Amino acid sequence: MERLATTPFGGAPVRARDFALRAEMARRQERLGRGEGGNETGRAEKWRLIRALTEAREAYSLSDRSIAVLEALTSFHQERELDGRSPIIVFPSNAELSIRARGMSPATLRRHLAALVEAGLIFRRDSANGKRFCRRDDHGQVETAFGFDLAPLALRSAEIFARADAAREEARRIAVLRAEITLHLRDISKIIEAGLSEQRAGDWLSLAERLADLSGRVQRNGAFADLERRRDGLMRLRTEVENSYLNSLTEEEMSANESDNERHIQNSNTDPSFDIDGQRINTGAAATDNENMRKAPERKSVGIGLKEFLSICPQIADYAKGGVKTWRDVAIAAEIVRTMLGISPSAWEAARGAMGETAAAITIAAILERAEAIRSPGGYLRDLTRKAEQGRFSVLPMLKALRP
Incomplete structure (x- = not known):
């Protein structure tokens, strides 16, 4: 392998860490050259690698501006792929590097270049006088170059991608x-x-x-x-x-009137429909629902089994202390949910009076499922209450409309 100067030009001290990083890079290049890299290839598409490093930059203590300088440096490498098995040296002038780094000042450039060197993502390959340039052969091919070596970035690509995945998670x-x-x-x-x-x-x-x-x-x-x-x-x-x-809550507020439930839930004749986010949803077929209730004994009170109800409106269970085991648990949870939705006590009492305790609780659970789409839960409940008072509302078609 071609030997290049690796010590910094000028008065900067040579540190043991610099030699350790270069020695590690040399070992990786040697393993890859022998085909012993395993899952590591030492190669990566440069813009994908820069994106991954942007996501993982905190792991390398890099700022977004340091990433911008690295992106500017990699733009001077003509190939889309970085192959770290041999040196990848770019040698832009300070003026050109500043332009590609969005006009960054020389002092700021030096600071971020030092951060990239400190992170072990680039190496300095200095000439005898500290200048960045290249010598070309008779055919115009680069023979020797001095500047910044991007090979460490490519050699650490697997690590960078892994850290980016961790950062996303x-x-x-x-x-x-x-x-x-x-x-x-x-x-x-x-x-x-x-x-x-x-x-x-x-x-x-x-x-x-x-x-x-x-x-x-x-x-x-x-x-x-x-x-x-x-x-x-x-x-x-x-x-x-x-x-x-x-x-x-008082005993009156906590009690459930099952006779009212059956009367109001089964009373669904003409136009049970409602609006969600400006869209009119027709929830007819009340006669069919009543027939279903007569055929299924476990549904005679509310027209739907508790397990089936929870499969349609699972969020209400999050507000039930100890979980939902009975319809009473649903009614108690609805007391909490209606306050969270901003539904006033008067609107809640009116709904309970018109629909019955359990039907009103089921309605609250249905509103909770579509809370993001309903602009005014309180106004929406009052509208359903008016329909229930007129015999035009049933919870069963409403629940059917919520099925996925």
């Missing part, structure tokens, strides 16, 4: 955790707001203060462990808030 986990925190913050604040506005028994101000301590902007680049601790704190607070609200 970490970003996905953080995104899921951030979304969970945001939902907890929203739901807890809604329940506390309902407790205060409805003048429910409970220390709501103290709960609000604790929520404020856990609130604030969810940092996009927050450490996973910190976000996890915040999520856990919100989950504990949410349990207390939900219990406080449930404990404040």
Whole structure:
């Protein structure tokens, strides 16, 4: 292999780490030359590699501007592929490198080039006078070049791609955790707001203060462990808030009137339909549903089995302490959900009176499933309540419309 100068030009000290990095690169090149690289090839498409390094840059302590300088350097290599089995030396002038780095100043360029060298992604191949240039043979081919060697970047491609995959997975986990925190913050604040506005028994101000301590902007680049601790704190607070609200309910609010349920759920004659996100959905076939209820004994109260209902509206179970085992569990969970959706006590009471306890709870569960598409859950529930009062609403066709 051709021997080139590897020590820095001028007064910069030679460090043991520099020799270790160069020795490791030489060993990798030797193994690849003998065909002993295993899964490593020492080759990579340069723009794909730069993209992966951009995703994994935190693992190499690199800024986005350092990546921009590396991208500018690789643009001076004419081939799309970087082959690290031999030196890949580019020798741009400072002026040309600055232009390709979007006009970066010489001082800034030097700083980011030093960061790339420190990360072991490029090497300096200095000439005797420290200049970057090449000597060509009689046929115009590059014979000797001095500048920056990109071979280390290519030789570490497998490592870079692996770290990029890990960075993407970490970003996905953080995104899921951030979304969970945001939902907890929203739901807890809604329940506390309902407790205060409805003048429910409970220390709501103290709960609000604790929520404020856990609130604030969810940092996009927050450490996973910190976000996890915040999520856990919100989950504990949410349990207390939900219990406080449930404990404040009266026996009348908690009781279910099954005779009303059967009367209202089975009463579905003319035009049971509703709007979701501006789209009219027809939910007819009430007579068929009534016939189904007569044929299935387990459906006689609500017209649908609990297991089947949960398969259509699974989210309601997330708000049921201890899970959903009976329709009463659904009704209790609906009390929590309606506060989270911003549905007022008067709208809720009107729905229960018109539909019956369980049917109203099923309606809340259905609204929860389409919460993002329903602009005003409270107004939507009142509209369904009016239809129920006129005998024009049934939960069964509504649930059928929610089936995937």
